[in-house]
Amino acid sequence: xxxxxxxxxxxxxxxxxxxxxxxxxxxxxxxxxxxxxxxxxxxxxxxxxxxxxxxxxxxxxxxxxxxxxxxxxxxxxxxxxxxxxxxxxxxxxxxxxxxxxxxxxxxxxxxxxxxxxxxxxxxxxxxxxxxxxxxxxxxxxxxxxxxxxxxxxxxxxxxxxxxxxxxxxxxxxxxxxxxxxxxxxxxxxxxxxxxxxxxxxxxxxxxxxxxxxxxxxxxxxxxxxxxxxxxxxxxxxxxxxxxxxxxxxxxxxxxxxxxxxxxxxxxxxxxxxxxxxxxxxxxxxxxxxxxxxxxxxxxxxxxxxxxxxxxxxxxxxxxxxxxxxxxxxxxxxxxxxxxxxxxxxxxxxxxxxxxxxxxxxxxxxxxxxxxxxxxxxxxxxxxxxxxxxxxxxxxxxxxxxxxxxxxxxxxxxxxxxxxxxxxxxxxxxxxxxxxxxxxxxxxxxxxxxxxxxxxxxxxxxxxxxxxxxxxxxxxxxxxxxxxxxxxxxxxxxxxxxxxxxxxxxxxxxxxxxxxxxxxxxxxxxxxxxxxxxxxxxxxxxxxxxxxxxxxxxxxxxxxxxx
Amino acid sequence: xxxxxxxxxxxxxxxxxxxxxxxxxxxxxxxxxxxxxxxxxxxxxxxxxxxxxxxxxxxxxxxxxxxxxxxxxxxxxxxxxxxxxxxxxxxxxxxxxxxxxxxxxxxxxxxxxxxxxxxxxxxxxxxxxxxxxxxxxxxxxxxxxxxxxxxxxxxxxxxxxxxxxxxxxxxxxxxxxxxxxxxxxx
Numbered sequence: 001x002x003x004x005x006x007x008x009x010x011x012x013x014x015x016x017x018x019x020x021x022x023x024x025x026x027x028x029x030x031x032x033x034x035x036x037x038x039x040x041x042x043x044x045x046x047x048x049x050x051x052x053x054x055x056x057x058x059x060x061x062x063x064x065x066x067x068x069x070x071x072x073x074x075x076x077x078x079x080x081x082x083x084x085x086x087x088x089x090x091x092x093x094x095x096x097x098x099x100x101x102x103x104x105x106x107x108x109x110x111x112x113x114x115x116x117x118x119x120x121x122x123x124x125x126x127x128x129x130x131x132x133x134x135x136x137x138x139x140x141x142x143x144x145x146x147x148x149x150x151x152x153x154x155x156x157x158x159x160x161x162x163x164x165x166x167x168x169x170x171x172x173x174x175x176x177x178x179x180x181x182x183x184x185x186x187x188x189x190x191x192x193x194x195x196x197x198x199x200x201x202x203x204x205x206x207x208x209x210x211x212x213x214x215x216x217x218x219x220x221x222x223x224x225x226x227x228x229x230x231x232x233x234x235x236x237x238x239x240x241x242x243x244x245x246x247x248x249x250x251x252x253x254x255x256x257x258x259x260x261x262x263x264x265x266x267x268x269x270x271x272x273x274x275x276x277x278x279x280x281x282x283x284x285x286x287x288x289x290x291x292x293x294x295x296x297x298x299x300x301x302x303x304x305x306x307x308x309x310x311x312x313x314x315x316x317x318x319x320x321x322x323x324x325x326x327x328x329x330x331x332x333x334x335x336x337x338x339x340x341x342x343x344x345x346x347x348x349x350x351x352x353x354x355x356x357x358x359x360x361x362x363x364x365x366x367x368x369x370x371x372x373x374x375x376x377x378x379x380x381x382x383x384x385x386x387x388x389x390x391x392x393x394x395x396x397x398x399x400x401x402x403x404x405x406x407x408x409x410x411x412x413x414x415x416x417x418x419x420x421x422x423x424x425x426x427x428x429x430x431x432x433x434x435x436x437x438x439x440x441x442x443x444x445x446x447x448x449x450x451x452x453x454x455x456x457x458x459x460x461x462x463x464x465x466x467x468x469x470x471x472x473x474x475x476x477x478x479x480x481x482x483x484x485x486x487x488x489x490x491x492x493x494x495x496x497x498x499x500x501x502x503x504x505x506x507x508x509x510x511x512x513x514x515x516x517x518x519x520x521x522x523x524x525x526x527x528x529x530x531x532x533x534x535x536x537x538x539x540x541x542x543x544x545x546x547x548x549x550x551x552x553x554x555x556x557x558x559x560x561x562x
Numbered sequence: 563x564x565x566x567x568x569x570x571x572x573x574x575x576x577x578x579x580x581x582x583x584x585x586x587x588x589x590x591x592x593x594x595x596x597x598x599x600x601x602x603x604x605x606x607x608x609x610x611x612x613x614x615x616x617x618x619x620x621x622x623x624x625x626x627x628x629x630x631x632x633x634x635x636x637x638x639x640x641x642x643x644x645x646x647x648x649x650x651x652x653x654x655x656x657x658x659x660x661x662x663x664x665x666x667x668x669x670x671x672x673x674x675x676x677x678x679x680x681x682x683x684x685x686x687x688x689x690x691x692x693x694x695x696x697x698x699x700x701x702x703x704x705x706x707x708x709x710x711x712x713x714x715x716x717x718x719x720x721x722x723x724x725x726x727x728x729x730x731x732x733x734x735x736x737x738x739x740x741x742x743x744x745x746x747x748x
Contacts, residue, residue, distance in 0.1 A: 119655070180688060184649070186608040203612035204736055526691075 023177075023528050023553035030485035030550055033561030037549040038066055039536035040382035041077065041461075043558035044172060045069040046551075048163040049384055050560035058152040059390035060088060061160055064143045066382050067394050068164035071139070071413070072217060073172050074556075076181050076401040077380040077461065080220070080232065081241075081408070081415040083138035084379075084396025085280050086146050087267060087444040091389040091454070096278045096446055097150075100263040101142020101396075102437040103135035103418040107259075108251040109434050111426035122424050129188050131250025133404040133417035135438070136260045139396060140224060140232040145262045161225040168218035168412065171211040177556050179208045185402045192248070194407040195414060217412025233257045237411065244408040245415055263335075267446075270345050272298060273478055274450035279443055279470075280395075281341065285331035286443025286467055288344050289323045293471045295350030296322065300357075302479040308507060310514035311359065313493055317501050317520060318357040320468060325366035325497035327467075330429070336436045361519050366497040379461030380555075381444060385538040385547055389454035393444035395461065441466045447474060454540050456484070460552075462533030468494040469533035473550075477539065484539040484550035492532035504529055530554045585741075587729050590748040591706055592678040596621035597637035601665040602697045603650030606685045607643040609736055614641075617744045626654055628664060629671035639678045639747070640668070642705065645689035646697050658693060665697065669704045680746055681705035683720065684736055686712035690719075698723060709733065709742050 031037065036059075038049030049066035057065070063086070071079035078084065083103035089096035114122040114132070126132045147160060174182075182189065182205040190196050190203055198214060199206055206212065224231050231237060238257045245252040268281045270291035277294060279287030296319040305312040330339055343349055356363060379397035384390075397416070398404075404417035421438035423430045430439045443466050444459035456477065460469040469492060476487035491506040501520045503512060505527035516522055525531050534555035539548045549559030598614065598621045600607045607625055614621050622635050632640075642665070651658060672679050681702055683689065702708055702723035710720050710732045724730040731742050 176688075183609065183685075184605045184647075186605055186612075190608065190612070201737070203615070204609055207735070 026553050029553060029558050030548070031559035031561035032546050032548045034387060034546060035562050036062070036384070036386040037538040037547040037559060037561045038062055038382065038384050039538055039549040039551045039557065039559045040066050040070060041380045041534055041536065041552075041555045041557050042070060042073045043556070043560070044167060045073050045382070046558050046560035049382070050562055051163065052155065052160065053386060054562060056152065056154045057160070059090065059384045059386050059392045060146055060150040061152050061155050063382060063384045063392040063394055064147045064151070065160045065163055066384070067143050067396060068161050068221065069167055070380050070382065070396075072164050072168045072214065072221075074178075074380055075214075075414065076178065076185070077378045077398070078139070078396040079398055079413050080139045080224070081137050081403060081413045082396060082398035083135075083416065083418065084142065084394060085284060085440070085442050085444055086142060086392065086394045087278065087280060087446055088146065088150055088392045089278065089446055089454070090150060090391075096267050098265040098267050098280055099142050099146050100265050100283060100437070101138035101145070102283050102440055103138055103416055104260065104435050104437050105135055105419065105422070105432050106252050106256045107434045108253070109419070109432050111431045111433065113432060114424045116425060126249070127420045127422075127424055128400060128417050129191065129405055131245040131248030131252070131404065131406055131415070133419045134245050134250050134252055134406065134415045135418040136252065136256045137416055138260060138262065141229050141260055141262045144229050157228065158225040161221055165218045165221045165225065168214045168221060171213035174206045174208055174210040174212060175556050176208040179205055181401050182206055185400075185405075188405040189402055192405045192407055194409040195402070195405055198407070198412070199402075214412045216410050220411045220413060233260060240411060241408050241415070244406055248404070248406045250406075268341060268345055270295060272474065275455065275478055276448040276452065277445060277474065278448070279445040282331060282339050282439075283335075283437035284440040284442050285327050286441050286470070287445065288331060288339070288341055289327050289467050290443050290445060290471045290474075291345045292326065292350060293319050293323045293467065294474065295345065295347055296354050297475060298347075299351055299354035302475060307476065307480040307482075308491065308511055310511045310518070313503075313507070313511055313515060314359065314362070314518060314520070315357060316472075316493060317495055317515075318363055320495050321363065321366045321497045322353045322356065323467070324464070324495075328497065331439060336433055379442065379463075379466075381459035381461055381534065381536050383457040383459060383536050383538040383549070385454065385457055385540055387540075387545065387547065389540065391446050391454050391457045393446065393457040393459040395442040395444045395459040395466075397442065397461070443467060443470045445470055445474070449542070453542060456537060456539045458535060458537040460533035460535040461555075462531070464496065465494045465531060465533050468492065469535050473535050473537060484537050484548045488535045488537060488550035488552050494532060502531065504532055528554050585731050585745060587707055587731055587742065587746060590746055592680060592747050593638035594620050594747055595637050596639050596641050597627065597632065597635045598623045598641045598643070599627050599668070600625040600643045600650075601661065601701050602644060602646030602694060603654045603656065603661060604643065604645040604647035604685060604689060605650060606645055606689065609684060610641065610643050610682060613740050613743060617740055619743070619747060626656070626664070627668065629667040632668065632671045632677075633675060637677065639680060640672045642669075642679060642681045642701060644681050644683045644697055644701060645685045646694040648693065658696065662697060662700070665701055669701060673704070678706045679704060681708040682739070683708070683714050684711040684739060686714050687716070690714055695719065703728060707731075707746055709739065711736050711739060
């Protein structure tokens with residue numbers, strides 16, 4: 001039945017049979033099972049993960065297989081030209097671990113490497129489009145490290161990667177979502193012939209229902225499956241990557257690739273109403289500030305304030321303002337900057353911040369004058385859990401949709417434009433330095449129940465909105481007792497330390513009006529707006545011994561379960 | 563499904579296909595070269611650029627051109643790509659209201675210069691909505707010819723705005739846009 005649903009979903013999504021702003025198949029994306037759950041941005045990739053679990057693989061095997069498959073099936077949002085974070089706690093592990101495979105600045109990178117125009121922006125978008133935007137990719141190193149270290153060893157690397165290879169070769173349908181993304185990025189895609197050849201019909205975007213076949217990527221993945229990490233970071237493929245990036249104006253070298261290192265990090269952790277929150281530390285800002293926001297909220301009776309009420313959204317607004325003010329000031333790659341993690345995630349600090357919230361009116365911008373800048377909402381996230389309580393969440397990206405636009409000719413993958421996540425001028429904790437990882441918002445997160453047992457995995461794309469999306473889903477489940485799918489689908493809201501308060505279109509009109517009456521300046525977004533991320537989550541109900549998966553209609557998200 | 567039904571559906575589809583290709587524009591109205599610009603800063607302008615390249619129509623692309631600069635382009639026709647994108651407006655550093663004002667001033671200057679204005683709405687239903695529609699109210703009636711792709715006119719808004727004064731054509735897909743665009747030019 002689930003396979004029939006998958007087929008129907010794919011047809012609907014491909015045909016784009018949807019009203020404007022309402023995703024297709026709104027209510028059929030979640031799933032439940034007794035053995036295992038995989039939630040990801042594509043039904044095909046979720047099915048890949050479940051098939052791996054069925055074959056005896058563990059949650060890491062499934063997550064890595066799904067991740068490689070997403071790089072094929074959702075190439076706009078992640079792939080082997082990018083990077084990300086894994087958070088893993090297998091049932092036999094005392095503590096969770098974060099595998100940081102974030103991209104890093106090339107050795108020749110400098111704080112002032114990008115000329116800045118009179119408007120304060122980088123000239124010619126050199127940190128967004130083209131080779132100079134590319135940082136050293138970590139995707140292959142990170143995923144293979146996860147597999148080698150935490151995989152079941154019952155499946156080989158080739159077996160784990162084979163589904164992704166198959167999808168690259170046989171092709172997959174273009175959904176309305178992907179067609180729109182190609183349209184939005186067409187100017188960038190058309191700059192690079194190899195990219196345009198794959199994702200356009202003679203320069204016009206592929207349309208819903210078209211098929212993308214990427215045999216070049218299939219061959220590249222097959223080579224990696226055979227040769228491992230060195231097949232990508234050394235030798236012929238490394239030469240080809242460097243050639244493609246340098247031909248497009250970049251400074252990446254073979255030494256950069258050969259010296260790329262995965263970093264193993266201790267997660268940041270906190271608690272929320274008795275539940276333990278375990279999340280991603282720097283080089284991501286996400287985990288620190290998800291925990292900080294939840295710490296602040298804990299000072300308010302959020303269950304009593306209600307879900308989606310003016311009072312609740314007001315508390316969220318003020319909480320987000322303070323968290324983002326701190327993020328702007330303090331958070332960076334801890335290999336290069338000192339970040340007061342303990343202080344930022346402490347209950348005492350949160351309690352002090354909570355006293356600044358006036359329930360009658362919003363506070364003034366916490367950091368006046370901080371420029372709001374457009375940030376890319378791309379990236380992808382997946383969650384895997386099984387009945388043993390093994391938990392994995394991966395969030396990975398090539399930064400903007402279709403990254404730098406630069407495809408390695410004949411290899412089928414696009415290079416990231418992660419350099420855009422640095423501050424392009426000297427003088428900031430997040431300025432460019434050789435080997436440094438740019439600040440991320442990616443927040444794959446694990447939640448343990450008050451007894452310390454596996455409860456939930458959650459993650460999202462969406463740049464800075466990731467922090468809000470992840471925290472809101474956690475609160476929706478814990479405070480408002482929503483099912484995981486309800487929690488994912490609930491209307492979202494987001495703001496930074498200054499600027500408008502963005503509300504998703506489905507927030508109650510009464511709440512919107514009440515917030516405006518209090519003095520909030522509201523920016524109303526679409527009803528199912530991908531601006532607010534694309535959460536994919538899994539939850540284990542230990543009492544009923546059932547796993548539940550939640551998938552986001554704001555992407556092509558889908559849960560597979562068995 | 564019986565054979566008669568299949569035959570009926572096939573004939574209906576064929577008739578509909580033929581009908582979709584019959585244009586309301588009966589004769590060319592516009593001169594070259596073209597100034598290609600945006601009203602709403604959506605990414606759709608890139609698709610029109612591809613179509614103009616295919617049709618080998620000479621054009622200058624300036625998505626944010628201001629009215630005073632119009633005379634200096636040497637263009638005889640303005641091709642206005644209609645439809646808003648908050649991402650595009652943000653990247654361009656312009657507010658929605660500012661973009662509407664820019665469009666209105668541009669249209670006024672084009673008319674003063676004796677230029678023809680062709681409006682294109684190619685983003686389909688997803689390029690309609692509260693924000694995008696604000697860009698249509700003043701601009702569409704001011705055009706000399708409007709082409710709409712897909713189902714964007716399902717609610718009749720374009721028909722209402724063009725009325726009997728502005729020729730309106732609809733094409734099924736973006737890839738079919740090349741024909742009416744080419745035929746609009748002398």
